[in-house]
Amino acid sequence: MTPTRIAVIGGSGIYEIDGLEDAKWVQVATPWGKPSDQILTGTLDGVEMAFLPRHGRGHVHTPTSVPYRANIDALKRIGCTDVISVSACGSFREEMAPGDFVIIDQFIDRTVNRDKTFFGPGCVAHVSVAHPTCPRLSDACETAARDAGINVHRGGTYLAMEGPQFSTLAESRMYRESWCADVIGMTNMPEAKLAREAELCYASVAMITDYDSWHPDHGEVDVTQIIATLTGNADKGRNLVARLPALLGAERAPCPHFCDRALEYAIMTSPEARDPDVVAKLDAVAGRMLG
Numbered sequence: 099m100t101p102t103r104i105a106v107i108g109g110s111g112i113y114e115i116d117g118l119e120d121a122k123w124v125q126v127a128t129p130w131g132k133p134s135d136q137i138l139t140g141t142l143d144g145v146e147m148a149f150l151p152r153h154g155r156g157h158v159h160t161p162t163s164v165p166y167r168a169n170i171d172a173l174k175r176i177g178c179t180d181v182i183s184v185s186a187c188g189s190f191r192e193e194m195a196p197g198d199f200v201i202i203d204q205f206i207d208r209t210v211n212r213d214k215t216f217f218g219p220g221c222v223a224h225v226s227v228a229h230p231t232c233p234r235l236s237d238a239c240e241t242a243a244r245d246a247g248i249n250v251h252r253g254g255t256y257l258a259m260e261g262p263q264f265s266t267l268a269e270s271r272m273y274r275e276s277w278c279a280d281v282i283g284m285t286n287m288p289e290a291k292l293a294r295e296a297e298l299c300y301a302s303v304a305m306i307t308d309y310d311s312w313h314p315d316h317g318e319v320d321v322t323q324i325i326a327t328l329t330g331n332a333d334k335g336r337n338l339v340a341r342l343p344a345l346l347g348a349e350r351a352p353c354p355h356f357c358d359r360a361l362e363y364a365i366m367t368s369p370e371a372r373d374p375d376v377v378a379k380l381d382a383v384a385g386r387m388l389g
């Protein structure tokens with residue numbers, strides 16, 4: 099058993115969480131630059147917590163400029179074991195209505211302008227992301243959502259687009275009808291891939307804010323409307339997060355889905371061929387395998 103530390107990455111409209119004991123904002127330096135913001139640390143029901151606002155307080159980062167590698171490295175570096183992403187998303191399904199939550203289990207990565215791996219020349223690794231989210235952590239999120247009285251859907255495919263513009267009507271229809279995506283957002287990729295490389299359990303909670311542009315009875319996507327929906331549902335998100343420590347516990351057994359051992363057979367570069375500078379940057383993310 100090892101100590102649990104639950105990280106919450108808050109998306110648009112979520113820039114802090116309340117109720118933490120011994121709460122303090124800490125700056126974490128990483129070899130990948132500065133994270134989006136300081137990290138709010140503390141405990142909740144006796145469990146270590148960490149909160150990072152993805153876009154920074156005041157919403158300074160675009161979906162493209164979010165320093166995804168620094169964020170995941172910083173969370174790993176301070177001992178986080180589980181990462182829960184909370185994100186605003188558009189819906190491609192009539193039944194996934196604004197105000198509902200979806201526990202995501204698949205992604206289609208359409209982002210093109212982001213650093214997607216910690217590895218590179220001098221230390222090459224290939225992890226599997228066939229199942230990019232952790233079922234154990236997703237179970238806890240689903241239970242927390244149901245107990246909080248949230249209308250929650252278990253399972254859904256998240257289309258990650260580059261943005262920052264919303265989709266055209268033709269794109270929206272294609273993602274929905276041909277690609278069978280369920281929700282759309284701009285940030286969960288490469289975040290989920292990097293969490294897997296860092297051997298962190300990752301779950302994604304999508305808060306539906308709109309119907310994107312495909313829906314004949316709803317207009318174009320509009321940020322004001324998105325923020326109004328988010329604000330109206332902020333209590334639900336807070337309630338869900340508050341229930342996680344009791345569900346996950348202060349001590350954790352190894353992940354039955356191997357998220358915390360994802361690098362076990364992934365590193366290809368032989369020890370004598372590894373670049374020491376590249377290896378040094380991987381101290382937090384892959385120290386278990388390279389140290």
Ligand SMILES: CSC[C@H]1O[C@H](OP(=O)(O)O)[C@H](O)[C@@H]1O
Pocket residue numbers: 108109110152153160161184185186187261283284285286321324
């Ligand atoms: C404010 S609407 C578009 C913006 O909201 C979502 O951000 P996040 O996933 O961090 O909640 C979406 O991905 C876009 O970045």
Ligand SMILES: Nc1ncnc2[nH]cnc12
Pocket residue numbers: 186187188189264265282283284307308309310311319324
């Ligand atoms: N329709 C949408 N498309 C992309 N990102 C979003 N975030 C919230 N709604 C969105």
